[in-house]
Amino acid sequence: MNLIFVFHDLLANIKGWLRSPGTVFWTILFPILLILIFGAIFSTGDEIELDLVVQDHDESLISKEFVGTLKNISGLNVIVLDKEKDPREYMQDEDKSALLAIPKGLNTTLIEYIETQFTPTEQFDDTINFTMYVNPSDQTTISILRSIINSVIYKFNMNITGGQSIFGINEESSITEDFGYIDFFLPGIIGFTIMTSCIYGSIERNTKFRKDGILRKLLTMPITRSEWILSKMLFMLFLSFISTSVILIFGILVWQISIKINLFVILLIIATSFLFSGIGMIIGRFVKEQETADMAGGAITFPMMFLAGTFFPLDQMPDFLQSIAQVLPLYYVNEGMRNAMIYGDFDKTLYFTGFVLVFSAIFFIIGVFLTKWDED
Amino acid sequence: MVDKTVRCPNCGRIMTCFGNPGEVIKITCSSCYLEGKVTFNKTFQSKNIAIEVTNLKKKYDNLVAVNNISFKIKKGEIFAFLGPNGAGKTTTVEMIESIRQPTAGNIWIDGKDIKTSFNDVKEKISILPQEFHSFEKLTVKETLVYFSKIYKKKADINNIINAMDLKDEEKKYYKDLSGGLKQRVGVAISLVNDPDIVFLDEPTTGLDPKSRREVWEVIASLRDRGKTVFLTTHYMEEAEYLADHIAIIHKGKIIAEGTLDELIYKYGDESILRIQKSSSKKTANILKENGFNAYTEGNGDIAVKIKYKERILEILSILKHECIEYENIDIRRSNLEEIFLKITGSKLLENGE
Numbered sequence: 210m211n212l213i214f215v216f217h218d219l220l221a222n223i224k225g226w227l228r229s230p231g232t233v234f235w236t237i238l239f240p241i242l243l244i245l246i247f248g249a250i251f252s253t254g255d256e257i258e259l260d261l262v263v264q265d266h267d268e269s270l271i272s273k274e275f276v277g278t279l280k281n282i283s284g285l286n287v288i289v290l291d292k293e294k295d296p297r298e299y300m301q302d303e304d305k306s307a308l309l310a311i312p313k314g315l316n317t318t319l320i321e322y323i324e325t326q327f328t329p330t331e332q333f334d335d336t337i338n339f340t341m342y343v344n345p346s347d348q349t350t351i352s353i354l355r356s357i358i359n360s361v362i363y364k365f366n367m368n369i370t371g372g373q374s375i376f377g378i379n380e381e382s383s384i385t386e387d388f389g390y391i392d393f394f395l396p397g398i399i400g401f402t403i404m405t406s407c408i409y410g411s412i413e414r415n416t417k418f419r420k421d422g423i424l425r426k427l428l429t430m431p432i433t434r435s436e437w438i439l440s441k442m443l444f445m446l447f448l449s450f451i452s453t454s455v456i457l458i459f460g461i462l463v464w465q466i467s468i469k470i471n472l473f474v475i476l477l478i479i480a481t482s483f484l485f486s487g488i489g490m491i492i493g494r495f496v497k498e499q500e501t502a503d504m505a506g507g508a509i510t511f512p513m514m515f516l517a518g519t520f521f522p523l524d525q526m527p528d529f530l531q532s533i534a535q536v537l538p539l540y541y542v543n544e545g546m547r548n549a550m551i552y553g554d555f556d557k558t559l560y561f562t563g564f565v566l567v568f569s570a571i572f573f574i575i576g577v578f579l580t581k582w583d584e585d
Numbered sequence: 586m587v588d589k590t591v592r593c594p595n596c597g598r599i600m601t602c603f604g605n606p607g608e609v610i611k612i613t614c615s616s617c618y619l620e621g622k623v624t625f626n627k628t629f630q631s632k633n634i635a636i637e638v639t640n641l642k643k644k645y646d647n648l649v650a651v652n653n654i655s656f657k658i659k660k661g662e663i664f665a666f667l668g669p670n671g672a673g674k675t676t677t678v679e680m681i682e683s684i685r686q687p688t689a690g691n692i693w694i695d696g697k698d699i700k701t702s703f704n705d706v707k708e709k710i711s712i713l714p715q716e717f718h719s720f721e722k723l724t725v726k727e728t729l730v731y732f733s734k735i736y737k738k739k740a741d742i743n744n745i746i747n748a749m750d751l752k753d754e755e756k757k758y759y760k761d762l763s764g765g766l767k768q769r770v771g772v773a774i775s776l777v778n779d780p781d782i783v784f785l786d787e788p789t790t791g792l793d794p795k796s797r798r799e800v801w802e803v804i805a806s807l808r809d810r811g812k813t814v815f816l817t818t819h820y821m822e823e824a825e826y827l828a829d830h831i832a833i834i835h836k837g838k839i840i841a842e843g844t845l846d847e848l849i850y851k852y853g854d855e856s857i858l859r860i861q862k863s864s865s866k867k868t869a870n871i872l873k874e875n876g877f878n879a880y881t882e883g884n885g886d887i888a889v890k891i892k893y894k895e896r897i898l899e900i901l902s903i904l905k906h907e908c909i910e911y912e913n914i915d916i917r918r919s920n921l922e923e924i925f926l927k928i929t930g931s932k933l934l935e936n937g938e
Binding site for chain 1: 679682683684704707708710711712713714715716717718719720721722723727730731732734735736737758784
C-alpha cells in the first residue's frame with residue numbers, strides 16, 4: 210500500500226477544499242447558518258407569532274395565572290375559548306393548529322398538594338394532565354407550541370413544588386421535557402451535513418473525475434483502487450469531523466446545548482461517512498453524467514432529509530410517513546446521534562448505532578464493488 | 586506478423602513461415618509433403634519495438650469499432666494514429682492502455698503481454714487522456730508533485746517545468762490556465778515518471794492554432810528526450826509535422842501505414858514543381874524534350890509533374906544550362922488530406938468528421 214500517496218492525496222484534497230470558497234461554505238457555513246436560523250426561530254420564538262387556543266375548564270386563580278403566563282410569552286398569541294365550546298369543532302372552523310385544555314380540578318389538585326406539605330406522613334403522588342389538541346398537518350407550529358407549553362408547565366411545577374410534577378400534559382412527545390427543539394435539531398443537522406457532503410463528494414469522484422479523464426489516467430498508473438478509495442474516505446472523514454465540530458461548537462456557544470461526546474458519537478460519524486459515501490458511489494456508477502448525478506443525489510438527499518426526522522420529530526408525522534422513515538438510513542443516523550450526544554440513552558444509542566453500522570457495511574461494500582474505473 | 590524458420594523433421598528442408606505471436610499454424614513441407622504445426626512465441630523478440638498490436642478487435646453488440654488491426658511502433662519514434670472521429674482511434678489506444686478490454690487480439694508493450702503483465706508496464710508508460718482536466722485548485726507544480734507520488738520512478742519536477750516552459754505558470758492554479766497551457770501541463774504530468782512510452786490522445790483538439798503549435802513543439806521535444814510517443818489525432822497537419830510513422834484508421838480498419846514519404850509515394854499524386862514567370866516561352870517544350878511531363882498553365886507558369894525529388898536538381902540544371910530565368914520556383918506535393926480523400930473517397934474535415 211502506497212501510504213505516502215494516500216497521505217499526499219489527503220493533503221491535496223484538503224488544499225483544494227480550502228481553496229474553494231463554495232465548498233467551504235457548504236461544509237461549514239451552511240450548517241452554521243442552519244443552526245443559527247432554526248435555533249433563532251425555534252428557541253426564542255421572537256420573530257414569529259403563533260396562535261394558541263386555550264380553554265380554561267377550571268377558571269381558578271391558578272389556571273388564570275397559567276393563562277397569563279402564556280399570554281406574556283412574546284410571539285405567542287393566546288386565544289381564550291369558552292369552556293362550553295367543542296374544541297375540535299372550533300379548531301376546524303377557525304383553522305387553528307393547537308388548543309390547550311386546562312383541566313377542571315387544577316386548583317383542587319394544587320390545594321391537595323399544599324395540604325400534604327403540612328402533613329409529613331402523607332405523600333402526594335397525583336398528577337393532573339392538561340390536554341393538547343393538535344392538527345397533525347401543521348407539524349412545525351405544533352412542535353414549537355409543544356415546546357413552549359412544556360416549558361411553562363415545567364416552570365409551574367418547579368415554582369410550586371420545587372421539582373415534583375403535579376401538572377402534566379397528556380400528549381406524549383418524543384422531545385422529553387428537559388430538552389428543547391434545538392437539542393433535537395442539532396444532531397439532525399450533523400447527520401444531514403455528513404450525508405450531503407459524502408454523497409456529493411462520492412458523486413464528484415465518480416462522475417467529474419470520469420469526465421475529466423482522471424479515472425482513465427489512474428487506471429494506467431501504479432495505484433490500486435483500495436489506495437484511492439482509502440485516501441478519499443480519509444478526506445470525507447476529515448470533512449465530516451470538521452463540519453460536526455463546527456456545528457457542535459456553535460450549538461454549545463450560541464444555544465448552550467449540553468453535548469455528550471463519547472465513542473458512539475465518533476463511531477456514528479465514521480459509519481455515517483462510509484454509509485453515504487457508499488450511496489454516492491452507487492449513484493455515480495449508474496448515473497454517469499455529472500449534472501444528472503447531482504440531480505439524482507438531490508432526489509435522494511432531500512426527501513431523506515425531510516422524512517428521516519432531521520427537522521421534526523418522527524412521531525409527529527402521519528403514520529405512513531413514519532413507516533417510510535423506518536427504512537431510511539438517515540433516520541437511524543439522526544436517532545443514533547440524538548441518543549448518543551443529547552439524550553444519553555445507552556440502549557437506544559446501541560440500537561440505532563447497530564443499524565447504522567449494518568447499513569454502512571452494506572452500502573459501502575456495494576459502492577466499492579460497483580465503482581468502475583475502466584470503460585465497457 | 587512475424588517470421589519463423591523451421592526445418593522439416595522428415596527431409597530436413599528449411600522453410601520460412603509467417604504468423605502472429607502466439608498463433609499456431611499448419612504447414613506442409615514443400616519437399617516431402619509432411620504436415621506439421623508451427624507455434625509462434627507469444628512475446629516478440631525485437632528490442633527495438635515499443636508496442637506491438639496484432640489482430641486487435643473491439644465489438645459492441647453489432648458494431649465493430651476496431652476491426653482486426655495490427656501494427657508495430659518502434660522505440661523512440663512518434664507514431665501518429667490518424668483518423669476521423671469515430672474511426673476507432675480512442676477505442677484502440679484505450680485498449681492498449683488497458684482501459685477497455687479487447688474482444689480479440691494481442692497487445693505487447695515493451696515485450697510484455699498486457700493481458701497478464703499490464704501492472705509491470707505501468708511504471709514505464711504514461712497517458713494523457715482525451716479531454717483531460719486535472720485538479721482545478723492545485724497549482725501546476727503541486728499537480729506534478731501529486732502525480733509523481735504515485736510512481737516509484739520519479740523525474741525531477743523542476744526539470745520538467747523548465748523543459749515544458751512552465752516556469753512562469755508553476756504557481757498558477759490549473760483552472761486559471763489557458764487551453765494550450767492546460768494541455769502542456771497534461772503532457773508535463775505524463776512525464777513525472779520519466780516514462781519510456783507516452784500516449785497522447787488528441788492532445789490539441791479544441792486549441793487555437795497558436796496553442797496547437799506550442800503543444801506540437803512540446804510533443805516534438807519528447808522525441809528528443811528519447812520517448813516513444815503514441816499520438817492519436819484527426820489533424821492531418823499535426824501528423825505531417827510530428828510523426829515518424831503514420832497509421833490511418835478509417836471505420837475501424839487501418840487503411841494506410843508508413844512514413845509520410847512512403848504514404849505520399851504510395852498513395853499520393855506526383856509532386857508539382859511550378860516555375861513562375863519564366864523568361865522563355867519554350868521552357869515547357871525544352872523540359873518535355875528532356876523527358877519531363879511539363880505543361881504551361883493558364884497564367885503562363887510552367888508546371889512539371891515529378892515523382893522523385895532527385896529530379897528537381899535535374900530540372901534546375903536544365904534551366905541553368907538553357908539560360909532560362911524565372912522569378913520563383915514552388916514545389917507542391919500531395920498531403921495526407923489528399924491521400925485520405927483518395928483512399929476513402931471522403932474528406933477528413935477540421936473537426937474530424
